[in-house]
Amino acid sequence: MEQLVQQLLNGLTVGSGYALVALGYTMVYGVLKLINFAHGDLFMLGAYLAMTTAVTLLGRGVGSPWVILPAIFLVSMSLTGLTGVLIERTAYRPLRKAGRLAPVVSALGAAIVIQNSVMLVYGADYQVFPERLVPVASWTVAGMSIPLLRVAMLAVSLVLMGILYLFIQKTTLGAAIRATSLDHDTARLMGIDVNRIISLVFLIGPALGATAGIMIGLYYRQVYFTMGWTYGLKAFTAAILGGIGNIPGAMAGGLILGLFETLAAGYISSAWKDAFAFLVLIGILVFRPTGLFGERIAEKL
Amino acid sequence: MPKTPARFKGPRLWLWAAGALLVLGFPLLVSDYWVDVMNFCGIYMLLGLSLMLIVGYAGLFNLGHAAFYAVGAYVTAILSTRFGVPSLLLLPAAGLAAGLVGYLIARPIIHLRGDYLCVVTIGFGEIMRIALVNNPWGLTGGVNGIMGIPRPSLGFFAIHTVQQYYYFILIFIVLYVLVLRRLENSRIGRAWTCIREDDTAAEAMGIDTASLKLLAFVVGATGAGIAGNIYAAKMTVIAPGSFNFWESCVMFSIVVLGGTGSIPGVLAAALGMTALPELFRGFLRARMLVFGLAMVLMMIFRPQGLWPGARWRRAPGAPGGGGGPAVAPGAPGGGGGPAVAPGGESGC
Numbered sequence: 001m002e003q004l005v006q007q008l009l010n011g012l013t014v015g016s017g018y019a020l021v022a023l024g025y026t027m028v029y030g031v032l033k034l035i036n037f038a039h040g041d042l043f044m045l046g047a048y049l050a051m052t053t054a055v056t057l058l059g060r061g062v063g064s065p066w067v068i069l070p071a072i073f074l075v076s077m078s079l080t081g082l083t084g085v086l087i088e089r090t091a092y093r094p095l096r097k098a099g100r101l102a103p104v105v106s107a108l109g110a111a112i113v114i115q116n117s118v119m120l121v122y123g124a125d126y127q128v129f130p131e132r133l134v135p136v137a138s139w140t141v142a143g144m145s146i147p148l149l150r151v152a153m154l155a156v157s158l159v160l161m162g163i164l165y166l167f168i169q170k171t172t173l174g175a176a177i178r179a180t181s182l183d184h185d186t187a188r189l190m191g192i193d194v195n196r197i198i199s200l201v202f203l204i205g206p207a208l209g210a211t212a213g214i215m216i217g218l219y220y221r222q223v224y225f226t227m228g229w230t231y232g233l234k235a236f237t238a239a240i241l242g243g244i245g246n247i248p249g250a251m252a253g254g255l256i257l258g259l260f261e262t263l264a265a266g267y268i269s270s271a272w273k274d275a276f277a278f279l280v281l282i283g284i285l286v287f288r289p290t291g292l293f294g295e296r297i298a299e300k301l
Numbered sequence: 302m303p304k305t306p307a308r309f310k311g312p313r314l315w316l317w318a319a320g321a322l323l324v325l326g327f328p329l330l331v332s333d334y335w336v337d338v339m340n341f342c343g344i345y346m347l348l349g350l351s352l353m354l355i356v357g358y359a360g361l362f363n364l365g366h367a368a369f370y371a372v373g374a375y376v377t378a379i380l381s382t383r384f385g386v387p388s389l390l391l392l393p394a395a396g397l398a399a400g401l402v403g404y405l406i407a408r409p410i411i412h413l414r415g416d417y418l419c420v421v422t423i424g425f426g427e428i429m430r431i432a433l434v435n436n437p438w439g440l441t442g443g444v445n446g447i448m449g450i451p452r453p454s455l456g457f458f459a460i461h462t463v464q465q466y467y468y469f470i471l472i473f474i475v476l477y478v479l480v481l482r483r484l485e486n487s488r489i490g491r492a493w494t495c496i497r498e499d500d501t502a503a504e505a506m507g508i509d510t511a512s513l514k515l516l517a518f519v520v521g522a523t524g525a526g527i528a529g530n531i532y533a534a535k536m537t538v539i540a541p542g543s544f545n546f547w548e549s550c551v552m553f554s555i556v557v558l559g560g561t562g563s564i565p566g567v568l569a570a571a572l573g574m575t576a577l578p579e580l581f582r583g584f585l586r587a588r589m590l591v592f593g594l595a596m597v598l599m600m601i602f603r604p605q606g607l608w609p610g611a612r613w614r615r616a617p618g619a620p621g622g623g624g625g626p627a628v629a630p631g632a633p634g635g636g637g638g639p640a641v642a643p644g645g646e647s648g649c
Binding site for chain 1: 360362409410413415416417419420421423424425427428431432434435546550553554557561586587589590592593594595596597599600601604
């Protein structure tokens with residue numbers, strides 16, 4: 001019983017990270033119908049930027065977590081978001097009118113560029129996050145110890161997702177994003193600056209991905225330059241699971257995938273954990289390509 | 302439009318003869334090291350050619366080609382080390398096994414659209430790698446892989462030196478090129494092109510798109526399996542690390558950078574990807590970075606690839622000869638891979 005509860009909590013924590021990254025995939029797919037292969041690497045970049053900020057601040061003698069934590073979120077989110085915008089401008093925008101193959105290849109190229117730039121700057125080894133950035137405390141609830149960090153991660157993710165949901169559903173900008181993902185031309189006729197909306201999406205998506213990167217870094221206390229691939233692919237699975245282009249779907253998909261993966265790793269085999277996630281991806285694409293909650297849409301000809 | 306020059310006349314013939322002589326004489330002119338570099342390049346050429354059939358001809362995005370390569374290599378390694386079958390005899394077995402895996406993988410997913418197919422193939426590639434690492438039934442040897450694979454030999458015929466490998470691989474490259482050229486201009490090849498250009502129109506023309514796509518996958522996978530056999534027998538040691546996602550990525554880039562559906566383009570790109578980094582040894586760390594940049598820049602400035610295929614050059618509206626920027630102004634979708642101007646394919 002205790003093991004099950006721990007597994008469930010762990011699954012939700014892992015899943016909330018997937019959900020944050022999945023939002024970036026799903027939003028970009030919504031407005032551009034493009035799988036942003038570079039997104040996973042932006043998540044990785046976010047983690048590295050957070051580590052650098054923390055190390056720099058600690059080196060300057062700033063020790064209070066109340067300064068360091070907001071600083072790493074601010075720096076990492078804004079720089080990663082700007083990188084996302086930059087990539088859209090340079091690698092995707094010139095190809096918007098091109099066929100389907102060109103943007104996919106360009107996205108892969110962008111992913112390789114980010115990954116190898118990080119590798120050249122930081123080296124190919126695992127990098128360790130500084131110690132004691134966050135208090136290593138745990139609560140004891142009904143005889144079970146629950147790490148504070150895990151709960152905090154879940155809470156931060158849920159709050160961010162809630163804010164994003166309200167932003168998309170209730171604000172004018174959110175409505176503009178929704179309109180753009182339905183139809184560029186009609187959105188333009190309604191006076192929406194489609195290019196700015198796409199830039200905005202490429203700012204928000206990677207910034208959310210960066211928060212996931214920061215939290216994963218804080219939690220596992222290590223980052224490596226290829227972490228973006230596996231993590232990104234799983235987050236993409238989460239986005240597909242919820243129906244790509246569907247924002248609440250991506251959130252739910254992330255949590256479901258996290259739970260499934262943790263339970264499968266805990267009760268079946270941990271060595272095959274990643275394979276389970278990819279099997280889910282393939283299964284969903286084969287049997288229900290619109291995702292668990294997506295409605296059936298006619299294939300665009 | 303310039304007329305198609307008669308292939309074997311005057312200076313053209315001399316050029317071909319000189320090229321053939323250079324290729325045949327290459328191992329005699331350079332050190333063993335460079336011959337070995339060329340051998341690796343040759344294996345990538347085989348992989349690139351086999352993937353080109355899937356990506357270039359049929360227009361199916363396959364980013365998991367390393368999985369088929371792995372099947373060929375592991376089938377060779379397991380059967381030769383456990384049952385003592387000569388690795389050369391396993392060459393067809395490796396091809397067949399990879400083809401079968403290709404069929405089983407592609408069967409349920411063949412109806413998926415472009416980028417979805419791409420993601421599923423990435424997923425299969427990863428599952429294959431994880432399976433190899435996890436050593437199912439003690440067959441694959443886990444992370445360390447399998448050692449002691451015999452080199453290709455059969456009676457008097459044995460391959461040991463790098464020079465011998467060079468010619469061995471060369472035979473296969475010539476074979477692949479011949480097969481591809483025959484396929485390209487066959488009824489099947491034209492149907493593939495048609496599917497690549499417009500799936501729906503192809504179906505409307507009475508082309509059995511699902512079966513033909515599946516055929517492309519199976520034939521391409523078989524090609525990769527044979528390359529896997531050659532690789533395993535050449536290296537005598539294989540490990541899952543050689544069949545990861547980056548390998549698939551390199552193969553995919555060879556096809557795309559070379560030019561969709563162009564045999565000389567693929568050969569040139571494979572040469573560039575493997576031989577150029579060797580020339581700039583110190584530059585090795587930044588190799589992948591340059592490679593990623595090249596992918597982005599190519600897509601923006603020269604989406605048709607280094608050496609576009611004949612069907613690209615023949616597309617109406619595109620400047621003849623493939624020299625200048627081939628994006629026809631006003632041609633819908635003229636910039637990108639499979640989407641040439643509609644009506645550009647008279648072979649349909």
